Amino acid sequence: MTISLEALRRCSIAVDLGAARTRVYLRRTGLIVDEPTVAAVNTHTGGLIAVGTPAQRMTGRTPAHIRVVRPVSNGTVVDIEMAQRMLRLLLGNKLRRAWRRRPLVSAAVCVQHDADPLAQRAAMETLIGIGAKRVELVDTLIAAAVGCGLPVERPEATMIVVCGAATTQVAVLSLGSIVAAERVPVGGETVDHAVVQHLRNEHALMLPSQAVHPLHLIVKDSVGGADGAQTVQSAEVHGRDVATGLARTVRIDIEGVRTAIRTPLTGVLDAIGTVLRRCPPDLVADLADRGIMLAGGSAVLPGFDTMLREATGMPLNIADHPDVCAVEGLGAMLDGKVQPLLLDAMVS
Numbered sequence: 245m246t247i248s249l250e251a252l253r254r255c256s257i258a259v260d261l262g263a264a265r266t267r268v269y270l271r272r273t274g275l276i277v278d279e280p281t282v283a284a285v286n287t288h289t290g291g292l293i294a295v296g297t298p299a300q301r302m303t304g305r306t307p308a309h310i311r312v313v314r315p316v317s318n319g320t321v322v323d324i325e326m327a328q329r330m331l332r333l334l335l336g337n338k339l340r341r342a343w344r345r346r347p348l349v350s351a352a353v354c355v356q357h358d359a360d361p362l363a364q365r366a367a368m369e370t371l372i373g374i375g376a377k378r379v380e381l382v383d384t385l386i387a388a389a390v391g392c393g394l395p396v397e398r399p400e401a402t403m404i405v406v407c408g409a410a411t412t413q414v415a416v417l418s419l420g421s422i423v424a425a426e427r428v429p430v431g432g433e434t435v436d437h438a439v440v441q442h443l444r445n446e447h448a449l450m451l452p453s454q455a456v457h458p459l460h461l462i463v464k465d466s467v468g469g470a471d472g473a474q475t476v477q478s479a480e481v482h483g484r485d486v487a488t489g490l491a492r493t494v495r496i497d498i499e500g501v502r503t504a505i506r507t508p509l510t511g512v513l514d515a516i517g518t519v520l521r522r523c524p525p526d527l528v529a530d531l532a533d534r535g536i537m538l539a540g541g542s543a544v545l546p547g548f549d550t551m552l553r554e555a556t557g558m559p560l561n562i563a564d565h566p567d568v569c570a571v572e573g574l575g576a577m578l579d580g581k582v583q584p585l586l587l588d589a590m591v592s
């Protein structure tokens with residue numbers, strides 16, 4: 245994928261259409277949208293009832309005539325029309341004033357590493373549908389590395405792991421370009437599914453989708469001792485009995501949930517190993533000191549950082565704002581805050 249900072253500086257907005265969240269950065273203004281990539285539709289009229297947070301709250305609680313849809317799946321726009329309608333509503337009149345000064349001529353959008361031509365086309369058409377005359381596609385890994393403040397333009401290796409909702413992308417960068425990268429279909433959604441399956445198998449309990457995130461927080465808070473020991477051993481969760489269908493509360497073992505979270509994340513370790521094997525030894529040696537930068541909303545999953553640290557033996561840092569790294573990085577490129585050397589290196 246070829247991109248130039250010159251072209252990016254002409255863009256008015258930067259967009260990250262993720263499987264879980266949609267983020268929009270307005271040039272010289274900052275993040276103006278950070279909402280769930282969700283829309284609620286009236287199946288009788290086809291009209292949009294809600295988008296973003298209100299639509300997500302309806303998940304699993306809708307009557308027959310309302311359907312909650314996700315126009316982005318596995319990091320790819322799968323329903324272009326719905327994505328456009330959702331974006332228009334999320335943006336509302338936030339762009340109108342900026343557009344009056346300078347009509348939206350170009351937009352930049354993050355796409356997954358190695359996105360196929362169909363996925364690239366879908367991202368472009370979505371933005372064209374909301375008024376962009378030109379769309380620049382930027383690899384999420386480069387945008388996220390810039391957003392994390394990694395010195396990607398230097399002739400030394402930096403490693404980034406972007407763990408989102410549907411996928412995890414791993415890359416080693418040097419001189420502003422990707423040297424080796426890998427994408428695996430493992431993310432926050434896979435982990436949530438593993439937790440739901442664990443409770444179903446071990447406790448015959450169906451956990452509501454909205455209850456998974458609070459459970460992550462309980463697991464995270466369960467480690468509190470001075471030596472990092474687990475202080476809370478169990479917790480109460482509410483759900484539906486698999487057999488009777490009745491509401492039920494069970495006391496669950498925190499360690500079991502922790503193991504359920506960790507199991508799918510081993511796929512990320514395989515991806516890191518693959519990327520390292522594809523890198524020249526000099527770059528791998530750089531990484532021994534510099535370590536790994538962990539970004540993406542799922543970077544804060546309980547125990548994920550410790551697992552990566554122990555398995556790789558490398559230092560690991562979680563980005564300051566891991567969930568918004570990609571869109572913030574893209575925004576920095578629009579605002580001209582990225583060093584010129586990177587520009588030369590990124591134009592291939």
Ligand SMILES: Nc1ncnc2c1ncn2[C@@H]1O[C@H](COP(=O)(O)OP(=O)(O)OP(=O)(O)O)[C@@H](O)[C@H]1O
Pocket residue numbers: 261262263264265266318319407408409410411412431432433457460461540541542543544545546567
């Ligand atoms: N505090 C938290 N604890 C655990 N998981 C979290 C937390 N905050 C966010 N997540 C997870 O992060 C994921 C969303 O991450 P992110 O916003 O990077 O996804 P995305 O960019 O929409 O996805 P993708 O890159 O796969 O398209 C969700 O699966 C969510 O459950």
